[in-house]
Amino acid sequence: MIRQVSMIVLxxxxxxxxxxxxxxxxxxNTAGIDVITYKTNVHDVVVIVAALxxxxxxxxxxxxxxxxxxxxxxxRGTKAMDMFAIADKLDSVGAEVDFDVGTQxxxxxxxCLKKDVPLVIGLIASELRTPAMLPAEFAKxxxxxxxxxxxxxxxxxxxxxxxxxxxxxxxGNPNRPHTMAEFAAAAKSVNLDEVKAFQAKYYGPAHMTMVxxxxxxxxxxxxxxxxxxAGWSGGxxxxxxxxxxxxxxxxxxINVALSDKPSVTVILGQATGLRYRDPDALPLxxxxxILGRGxxxxxxxxxxxxxxxxxxxxxxxxxDSITDGAWDISASFxxxxxxxGIASTRRELDKWWKDGVSAQELAARKQGxxxxxxxxxxxxxxxxxxxxxxxxxxxxxxxxxxxxxxVEAVTLxxxxxxxxxxxxPASMVLVEAGSVAADGxxxxxxxxxxxxxxxxxxxxxxxxxxx
Amino acid sequence: xxxxxDDLRHRCAMIAAAALSALVCAAQAGAAPASAAPATSAPATxxxxxxxxxxxxxxxxxxxxxxxxxxGGIDEYRxxxxxxxxxxxxxxxxxxxxxxxxYRVGSRNEVTGVTGATHILEHMMFKGSDAFNDAKGNxxxxxxxxxxGQFNASTGVDRTNxxxxxxxxxxxxxxxxxxxxxxxxxLHESDRQSEMTVVRNEYERGKNDPDNVLVEEVTAAAxxxxxxxxxxxxxxxxxxxxxxxxxxxxxxTFYWPNNATVTVVGDFETGSVLALIKKYxxxxxxxxxxxxxxxxxxxxxxxERRVVVKRPGEAGTVVIAHKVPDGRDxxxxxxxxxxxILSSGKNGRLYxxxxxxxxxxxxxSGTDLHYDLSLxxxxxxxxxxxxxxxxxxxxxxxxxxxxxxxxxxAEVARVKQQFIAQDAYKRDGTAAVAAEISEWIGVGDWTxxxxxxxxxxxxxxxxxxxxxxxxxxxxQATTGWFVPVAAATGAGS
Numbered sequence: 001m002i003r004q005v006s007m008i009v010l011x012x013x014x015x016x017x018x019x020x021x022x023x024x025x026x027x028x029n030t031a032g033i034d035v036i037t038y039k040t041n042v043h044d045v046v047v048i049v050a051a052l053x054x055x056x057x058x059x060x061x062x063x064x065x066x067x068x069x070x071x072x073x074x075x076r077g078t079k080a081m082d083m084f085a086i087a088d089k090l091d092s093v094g095a096e097v098d099f100d101v102g103t104q105x106x107x108x109x110x111x112c113l114k115k116d117v118p119l120v121i122g123l124i125a126s127e128l129r130t131p132a133m134l135p136a137e138f139a140k141x142x143x144x145x146x147x148x149x150x151x152x153x154x155x156x157x158x159x160x161x162x163x164x165x166x167x168x169x170x171x172g173n174p175n176r177p178h179t180m181a182e183f184a185a186a187a188k189s190v191n192l193d194e195v196k197a198f199q200a201k202y203y204g205p206a207h208m209t210m211v212x213x214x215x216x217x218x219x220x221x222x223x224x225x226x227x228x229x230a231g232w233s234g235g236x237x238x239x240x241x242x243x244x245x246x247x248x249x250x251x252x253x254i255n256v257a258l259s260d261k262p263s264v265t266v267i268l269g270q271a272t273g274l275r276y277r278d279p280d281a282l283p284l285x286x287x288x289x290i291l292g293r294g295x296x297x298x299x300x301x302x303x304x305x306x307x308x309x310x311x312x313x314x315x316x317x318x319x320d321s322i323t324d325g326a327w328d329i330s331a332s333f334x335x336x337x338x339x340x341g342i343a344s345t346r347r348e349l350d351k352w353w354k355d356g357v358s359a360q361e362l363a364a365r366k367q368g369x370x371x372x373x374x375x376x377x378x379x380x381x382x383x384x385x386x387x388x389x390x391x392x393x394x395x396x397x398x399x400x401x402x403x404x405x406x407v408e409a410v411t412l413x414x415x416x417x418x419x420x421x422x423x424x425p426a427s428m429v430l431v432e433a434g435s436v437a438a439d440g441x442x443x444x445x446x447x448x449x450x451x452x453x454x455x456x457x458x459x460x461x462x463x464x465x466x467x
Numbered sequence: 468x469x470x471x472x473d474d475l476r477h478r479c480a481m482i483a484a485a486a487l488s489a490l491v492c493a494a495q496a497g498a499a500p501a502s503a504a505p506a507t508s509a510p511a512t513x514x515x516x517x518x519x520x521x522x523x524x525x526x527x528x529x530x531x532x533x534x535x536x537x538x539g540g541i542d543e544y545r546x547x548x549x550x551x552x553x554x555x556x557x558x559x560x561x562x563x564x565x566x567x568x569x570y571r572v573g574s575r576n577e578v579t580g581v582t583g584a585t586h587i588l589e590h591m592m593f594k595g596s597d598a599f600n601d602a603k604g605n606x607x608x609x610x611x612x613x614x615x616g617q618f619n620a621s622t623g624v625d626r627t628n629x630x631x632x633x634x635x636x637x638x639x640x641x642x643x644x645x646x647x648x649x650x651x652x653x654l655h656e657s658d659r660q661s662e663m664t665v666v667r668n669e670y671e672r673g674k675n676d677p678d679n680v681l682v683e684e685v686t687a688a689a690x691x692x693x694x695x696x697x698x699x700x701x702x703x704x705x706x707x708x709x710x711x712x713x714x715x716x717x718x719x720t721f722y723w724p725n726n727a728t729v730t731v732v733g734d735f736e737t738g739s740v741l742a743l744i745k746k747y748x749x750x751x752x753x754x755x756x757x758x759x760x761x762x763x764x765x766x767x768x769x770x771e772r773r774v775v776v777k778r779p780g781e782a783g784t785v786v787i788a789h790k791v792p793d794g795r796d797x798x799x800x801x802x803x804x805x806x807x808i809l810s811s812g813k814n815g816r817l818y819x820x821x822x823x824x825x826x827x828x829x830x831x832s833g834t835d836l837h838y839d840l841s842l843x844x845x846x847x848x849x850x851x852x853x854x855x856x857x858x859x860x861x862x863x864x865x866x867x868x869x870x871x872x873x874x875x876x877a878e879v880a881r882v883k884q885q886f887i888a889q890d891a892y893k894r895d896g897t898a899a900v901a902a903e904i905s906e907w908i909g910v911g912d913w914t915x916x917x918x919x920x921x922x923x924x925x926x927x928x929x930x931x932x933x934x935x936x937x938x939x940x941x942x943q944a945t946t947g948w949f950v951p952v953a954a955a956t957g958a959g960s
Binding site: 045047091094147151295296301367 | 559560561562563593601608609612613614615616617632633634637660661662663664665666667668669670671672674675676677778779780781782811812813814819822823825828848850851880881884885886887888889891892894895896897954
């Protein structure tokens with residue numbers, strides 16, 4: 001009874017929301033930037049998120065540390081103000097501005113009170129257009145970059161993902177990362193002129209998107225953007241077509257040995273050859289959620305809940321907003337339970353791939369995805385991030401409305417066909433990062449502990465979990 | 468891409484609490500569609516409309532409840548039948564609701580042999596009951612993932628909480644299950660066995676990070692008698708061997724309505740939501756025995772304590788900890804102001820003294836607010852090549868300057884403005900509000916969610932100098948170093 005009521009009401013809520021969401025958004029080009037404003041019910045809070053092509057993949061055959069260092073130099077002063085003066089202006093009103101360099105994008109995240117929107121937009125513009133690029137600050141940025149890399153080199157999750165992505169993406173693919181060691185070596189040899197040249201070449205309005213959400217006035221916001229960014233030009237497009245379409249090659253099992261790690265990170269997956277907007281992409285995403293999203297995903301229900309082999313295991317589709325992406329299962333296992341955990345994971349993967357998902361699973365998961373999506377839009381930050389990524393994927397603001405309908409329209413046959421067409425468990429890459437020996441055996445065994453028996457549920461009189 | 472985290476913008480005491488208490492959760496972010504740990508946000512400082520002891524809203528549905536007080540837009544009720552506390556925070560900006568139940572039990576209620584029991588019990592709370600379970604298809608995770616609710620649970624030193632954010636239409640279904648598991652939970656040995664290895668893997672994941680180990684060892688050294696000595700996740704041997712009967716005993720001691728607070732934030736009508744709470748929680752009686760209290764007191768510290776953690780790694784860390792009063796103490800707002808001045812972004816004194824000078828990748832300070840003695844920490848994540856002694860000396864030097872010369876009016880004024888902005892930010896989203904209120908419940912007084920920012924606004928430069936001199940002496944410090952060592956032969960990468 002509860003379930004039926006919930007479903008009906010949720011759909012009514014979704015319908016009401018869907019009819020009006022895009023109407024709150026206004027999209028137009030301002031000072032050469034694709035600007036979207038969205039008025040929400042929040043009082044006095046404004047969130048600004050933006051992105052432009054300036055990520056690591058734009059190193060363009062040059063020094064690979066340049067894009068990250070260019071981003072790190074942005075909040076270290078402008079030609080008009082040193083970094084402490086900028087920090088003082090922001091801190092004195094409680095505003096926040098952060099820059100982050102990703103695979104293809106330079107991301108900007110800001111939050112402020114309504115009255116401070118002109119200040120924050122002005123500072124973002126100054127930092128992007130006229131960074132000071134002082135040699136002394138550049139030296140500090142390099143030192144911090146290298147120090148951060150060294151710290152990350154001991155993180156089993158970061159090392160596992162690095163190895164996985166380097167194995168599934170071929171040379172020339174923008175999603176293929178350089179190693180942390182390569183970044184560190186490059187950072188030591190890079191010079192400031194290279195960073196200045198990168199900033200001049202890539203930072204510009206031509207392919208920049210900015211979302212301003214919250215307690216905003218569209219007209220006032222655009223006026224501030226027009227003033228702050230007037231006369232700015234340039235910018236390059238994202239790398240939408242990789243230089244190579246060749247498949248990556250190499251071993252199917254990779255061991256990243258890290259000393260004294262009581263938990264091993266495991267990644268099992270492959271490149272998909274799919275982008276977010278491809279017809280099979282959404283069916284594959286929904287099917288993947290049935291396998292590996294949340295407590296009720298098959299992996300958590302079995303490998304964690306029934307067998308007790310891991311704290312966390314999930315399956316995701318990733319990196320497919322601009323170019324073809326990846327599919328993977330990630331999990332953590334104690335070294336002594338590693339082989340058992342991998343075997344259970346493969347068992348669930350094979351079953352899912354071979355037999356597909358059921359109509360009941362699909363119906364429940366579609367409803368959950370829609371509900372989760374709508375809850376995520378209830379904060380200004382969540383809404384702004386969603387709009388930005390939608391635009392990067394090539395959608396208009398109407399996708400805010402259309403997403404739920406697209407999910408609803410996916411059929412069982414589409415899901416099961418997409419799984420079969422784009423994944424192949426037999427050829428997936430397996431990465432283990434942690435204290436494991438080269439042959440996958442535990443490098444620092446704990447006393448024998450076999451994990452929990454899989455059949456315990458029946459032992460206490462209950463049937464096995466019905467998933 | 469691998470940019471170090473050098474942004475030390477204002478980190479409030481409660482964020483530090485979340486970081487250092489080793490809050491542990493039912494599932495990792497990403498595995499469950501939920502925030503992993505409660506997204507504690509900064510206590511804000513804008514004076515809200517304080518209406519203490521204002522008349523209760525006269526809503527139908529409030530029969531059976533006593534209105535206790537209203538403060539800062541929060542209405543407190545008590546369910547007369549069994550003593551359940553209810554906090555209502557209406558916010559109609561979006562059609563969602565966060566419902567959170569906070570039990571006033573944490574790892575401080577554990578003793579040797581049952582360390583980690585509070586957290587294991589939190590995991591067991593997802594194993595079902597006769598009425599709601601996986602086999603029936605109506606368990607809490609099945610309901611919430613079917614409707615798209617974002618949910619999780621977390622355990623801290625002073626409280627355990629369970630929470631979900633979902634469309635308001637689905638609220639009753641969640642309340643029904645949440646109330647059911649307060650007293651009708653299955654606690655089967657077979658479930659404990661499978662969940663033990665899950666929790667042990669959570670423990671192992673924490674041990675992957677040497678800084679987590681360092682904080683754990685510093686905390687254990689700082690507290691000798693108080694149960695904050697042991698980590699919230701427990702000692703490994705206790706995780707592995709705690710009997711199911713001990714978990715049952717824990718459940719039957721602490722999981723009662725008079726030891727819980729329900730907090731509802733979001734789009735609801737007061738009368739309707741009170742009626743639902745009464746419908747599902749009103750079935751339970753008051754606990755048959757008083758909830759046990761902790762009478763242990765920490766003995767005075769008689770000199771500096773030092774801890775060294777040596778493990779494979781690349782970069783060292785220095786932590787300096789001091790025990791400070793409980794989270795309700797009148798000196799805490801001044802300590803909060805001090806930490807903001809030390810750690811607030813690039814203008815923070817520690818950034819200028821350590822990060823900008825190339826000694827560390829990051830540096831900061833904060834107080835892990837507790838029901839009993841709290842723990843204040845300063846830390847520096849060292850740049851490669853920086854001697855630990857140099858970073859430790861620099862941290863002490865910054866404290867020394869405040870002790871000797873105080874802070875400026877401009878620094879204090881700047882922090883106050885940051886609190887005003889944080890007050891507005893935390894109104895954007897129901898989950899963060901519920902999470903922060905839950906932390907204050909653990910500290911022992913939810914009204915500090917409202918009044919603590921007001922008290923910070925009253926802090927003067929003289930107050931900051933006074934608390935610096937009062938608490939931060941070398942004799943009362945517990946200092947920890949993480950010293951990286953070379954990887955063992957054959958296992959290094």
